[in-house]
Amino acid sequence: xxxxxxxxxxxxxxxTTASTVSRALNNNPRISEKTRKKVLKKAEELGYExxxxxxxxxxxxxxxxxxxxxxxxxIFFSSVIRGIEEEVKKSGYNVIICQxxxxxxxxIEDVKALLSAQVAGIIISMSRETDNYKHLQNVINKGKxxxxxxxxxxxxxxxxxxxxxxxxxxxxxxxxxxxxYRKIAFYSGNKKVxxxxxxxxxxxxxxxxxxxxxxxxxxIEVASDVEKGKEVTKKLMNQSDPPxxxxxxxxxxxxxxxxxxxxxxxxxxxxVGVIGFGNDPFAxxxxxxxxxxxxxxxxxxxxVAKVFIEHIEGKNTEPRKVLLNPELVIRASSSKISLEKxxx
Amino acid sequence: xxxxxxxxxxxxxxxTTASTVSRALNNNPRISEKTRKKVLKKAEELGYExxxxxxxxxxxxxxxxxxxxxxxxxIFFSSVIRGIEEEVKKSGYNVIICQxxxxxxxxIEDVKALLSAQVAGIIISMSRETDNYKHLQNVINKGKxxxxxxxxxxxxxxxxxxxxxxxxxxxxxxxxxxxxYRKIAFYSGNKKVxxxxxxxxxxxxxxxxxxxxxxxxxxIEVASDVEKGKEVTKKLMNQSDPPxxxxxxxxxxxxxxxxxxxxxxxxxxxxVGVIGFGNDPFAxxxxxxxxxxxxxxxxxxxxVAKVFIEHIEGKNTEPRKVLLNPELVIRASSSKISLEKxxx
DNA sequence: TAACATTGTGCAATCGTTTACGCAAAACTT
DNA sequence: AAGTTTTGCGTAAACGATTGCACAATGTTA
Numbered sequence: 001x002x003x004x005x006x007x008x009x010x011x012x013x014x015x016t017t018a019s020t021v022s023r024a025l026n027n028n029p030r031i032s033e034k035t036r037k038k039v040l041k042k043a044e045e046l047g048y049e050x051x052x053x054x055x056x057x058x059x060x061x062x063x064x065x066x067x068x069x070x071x072x073x074x075i076f077f078s079s080v081i082r083g084i085e086e087e088v089k090k091s092g093y094n095v096i097i098c099q100x101x102x103x104x105x106x107x108i109e110d111v112k113a114l115l116s117a118q119v120a121g122i123i124i125s126m127s128r129e130t131d132n133y134k135h136l137q138n139v140i141n142k143g144k145x146x147x148x149x150x151x152x153x154x155x156x157x158x159x160x161x162x163x164x165x166x167x168x169x170x171x172x173x174x175x176x177x178x179x180x181y182r183k184i185a186f187y188s189g190n191k192k193v194x195x196x197x198x199x200x201x202x203x204x205x206x207x208x209x210x211x212x213x214x215x216x217x218x219x220i221e222v223a224s225d226v227e228k229g230k231e232v233t234k235k236l237m238n239q240s241d242p243p244x245x246x247x248x249x250x251x252x253x254x255x256x257x258x259x260x261x262x263x264x265x266x267x268x269x270x271x272v273g274v275i276g277f278g279n280d281p282f283a284x285x286x287x288x289x290x291x292x293x294x295x296x297x298x299x300x301x302x303x304v305a306k307v308f309i310e311h312i313e314g315k316n317t318e319p320r321k322v323l324l325n326p327e328l329v330i331r332a333s334s335s336k337i338s339l340e341k342x343x344x
Numbered sequence: 345x346x347x348x349x350x351x352x353x354x355x356x357x358x359x360t361t362a363s364t365v366s367r368a369l370n371n372n373p374r375i376s377e378k379t380r381k382k383v384l385k386k387a388e389e390l391g392y393e394x395x396x397x398x399x400x401x402x403x404x405x406x407x408x409x410x411x412x413x414x415x416x417x418x419i420f421f422s423s424v425i426r427g428i429e430e431e432v433k434k435s436g437y438n439v440i441i442c443q444x445x446x447x448x449x450x451x452i453e454d455v456k457a458l459l460s461a462q463v464a465g466i467i468i469s470m471s472r473e474t475d476n477y478k479h480l481q482n483v484i485n486k487g488k489x490x491x492x493x494x495x496x497x498x499x500x501x502x503x504x505x506x507x508x509x510x511x512x513x514x515x516x517x518x519x520x521x522x523x524x525y526r527k528i529a530f531y532s533g534n535k536k537v538x539x540x541x542x543x544x545x546x547x548x549x550x551x552x553x554x555x556x557x558x559x560x561x562x563x564i565e566v567a568s569d570v571e572k573g574k575e576v577t578k579k580l581m582n583q584s585d586p587p588x589x590x591x592x593x594x595x596x597x598x599x600x601x602x603x604x605x606x607x608x609x610x611x612x613x614x615x616v617g618v619i620g621f622g623n624d625p626f627a628x629x630x631x632x633x634x635x636x637x638x639x640x641x642x643x644x645x646x647x648v649a650k651v652f653i654e655h656i657e658g659k660n661t662e663p664r665k666v667l668l669n670p671e672l673v674i675r676a677s678s679s680k681i682s683l684e685k686x687x688x
Numbered sequence: 689t690a691a692c693a694t695t696g697t698g699c700a701a702t703c704g705t706t707t708a709c710g711c712a713a714a715a716c717t718t
Numbered sequence: 719a720a721g722t723t724t725t726g727c728g729t730a731a732a733c734g735a736t737t738g739c740a741c742a743a744t745g746t747t748a
Contacts, residue, residue: 004734006734008735016698017699019699019736020696022735022736022737026736030696030697032696032697035696049460051401051460051733051734051735052462052735053397053401053406053462053733053735054401054733056397056735057395057397057704057705057733058736059735059736062397063461072425072426072429073422073423073425078418078422081416081422085442095440096438096440096441097429097441099426099430112393114438115393116396117396117408117438255629281625285570285599285626285630350703350705351705360727360728361727361728362705362706363730364726366706366707367706367727370705374727375727376725379726394704394705396705397704397705398703399705401703401705401706402707403733
């Protein structure tokens with residue numbers, strides 16, 4: 001029952017040719033309304049389904065978009081993917097997902113496979129390892145749109161969509177200050193990574209703008225990990241002059257901090273305020289609920305998709321650098337004031 | 345710089361024909377080692393990249409697999425997707441993701457689009473609405489593998505991979521009994537849905553096997569939602585003879601239960617034990633940490649992928665129904681005994 | 689009514705690969 | 719050494735769609 005209706009069968013059934021059928025199906029203006037109707041009816045009747053591969057081959061471009069992410073099951077990425085899919089579907093595109101597992105070697109293979117599959121373009125959040133951009137440049141050289149998101153680089157002249165890490169950090173720290181915290185610690189990963197560098201800048205700027213000193217002992221480098229978060233928090237709080245708040249560039253180390261603090265009878269937010277970054281779903285389920293900087297992952301997805309469509313439809317060929325506003329989601333862990341309004 | 349090297353250019357450069365090049369590239373046995381080497385070298389030299397669309401068109405089948413899920417950003421689904429991608433990549437396949445948003449109408453469109461894209465087959469977790477299977481039957485009729493996962497049906501004769509909900513529930517309830525709980529309530533969604541029906545059966549069987557009565561007042565129908573979970577827990581605990589444990593067929597209503605209980609000074613697990621289902625990541629971050637039945641989503645993904653490959657390679661054409669063993673992840677919320685060993 | 693523009697359709701080439709078929713040369717048979 | 723098989727490669731036709739060109743039929747204009 002391998003139902004393989006082609007335009008040729010339709011043509012034969014109608015005693016005409018494939019070209020006429022093709023034109024009717026594609027709303028070509030050079031076709032009479034009568035034949036169009038006839039063709040459509042017969043196509044329906046025979047259960048015709050177009051072969052997009054054949055059409056793509058002929059046209060020279062497909063309706064497939066390649067997406068490369070480090071891991072498809074990380075909530076941030078899966079959420080961006082959802083946003084992209086939702087948006088590009090409107091224009092008739094489908095998405096192919098590849099995972100780099102944070103290895104540049106996989107990334108290179110993925111790009112190759114996607115180009116072989118004749119995708120219309122590629123949307124990518126680069127692996128942590130990636131510091132050579134030949135494979136990406138190659139996409140552009142082939143005349144296909146390449147859009148970077150979340151993890152970007154200046155080394156390659158193309159559109160990108162990232163959140164404003166500086167502002168996210170700035171707002172978080174400002175919020176802590178407004179809630180009466182004065183000695184604010186900062187947790188982050190390696191500051192060579194651009195997102196951490198930016199978040200650190202935001203932290204610094206906020207302290208500066210509120211006339212608070214930048215204390216070296218309060219700047220902690222820690223992996224994005226619950227256990228590590230607990231460890232550094234223990235060390236930090238046992239200092240002679242411990243902080244009264246922690247702004248963490250990761251939700252996981254923030255969680256570690258909250259865990260250690262509550263297990264050691266500190267009151268969060270009473271004694272110590274805590275804010276994370278990422279707004280992972282678990283943030284809303286913790287006790288106390290965790291204030292966090294939301295990265296607008298779904299919006300990022302739809303935005304990336306829109307930029308992509310812009311490029312592909314040729315409306316805009318100039319690279320665009322989109323900076324998304326993060327949103328500070330205020331919950332219990334940071335709200336000394338008017339806690340009752342937020343506690344939930 | 346639209347680098348379009350085809351096998352014809354390679355052929356021309358080598359003063360031979362495309363067929364020879366094609367054969368060399370595909371390791372056809374009817375080609376001399378010498379020419380193969382020459383072709384490979386020249387292909388490399390010219391930066392040749394195969395056009396898989398052309399090849400698929402000719403061959404009649406592609407290396408693309410369609411995946412349809414309700415939402416790509418739900419941790420369970422994104423995790424399955426990750427598992428599938430990881431596994432099928434080994435055989436040179438790529439995956440196209442579609443989302444049904446729980447609407448059967450989208451599902452039908454997605455199937456159509458995937459078939460048009462000439463996918464090798466489709467892997468799907470059906471929408472909640474789906475109760476007519478014509479569009480899925482259509483995939484099979486076209487001779488392409490269709491694999492169901494998580495949400496299955498007997499109405500269509502094809503392979504599927506689901507977890508053993510009965511056993512998951514049975515083990516969870518047994519664990520509660522072994523920890524000294526006797527009056528165990530059961531939360532679930534509509535029991536017409538097969539997964540809830542099965543979990544209910546497991547609950548019943550476990551009670552029965554441990555000579556515990558099946559109490560009607562302890563069987564609660566509740567949506568998979570934190571707030572709803574709180575509401576029903578309040579009602580439940582205010583009964584004249586409240587339960588001493590809750591087994592919830594969803595992590596979210598379990599979370600609601602824990603929240604209400606702790607907010608109302610119940611000790612979990614001291615007074616009331618709680619177990620959820622799904623092992624959502626948040627389960628490990630709650631206080632107390634939540635015991636839950638893990639659905640082995642990533643294993644489900646790799647298993648689905650393996651079954652798919654089996655079918656596509658023609659090793660097995662008989663439909664297979666795979667039942668995966670869930671894993672009870674024991675944490676603090678259910679462990680009256682030896683709590684200290686588990687508390688994290 | 690002649691000249692011209694427009695409309696609707698068919699013909700045939702094309703997109704980049706694969707592959708059935710054929711044939712000559714080489715390699716085995718006996 | 720003649721017959722048979724194997725090997726290596728070219729020819730040409732697909733796969734299913736799109737599209738430039740040609741041309742007849744129709745419509746418009748002067």
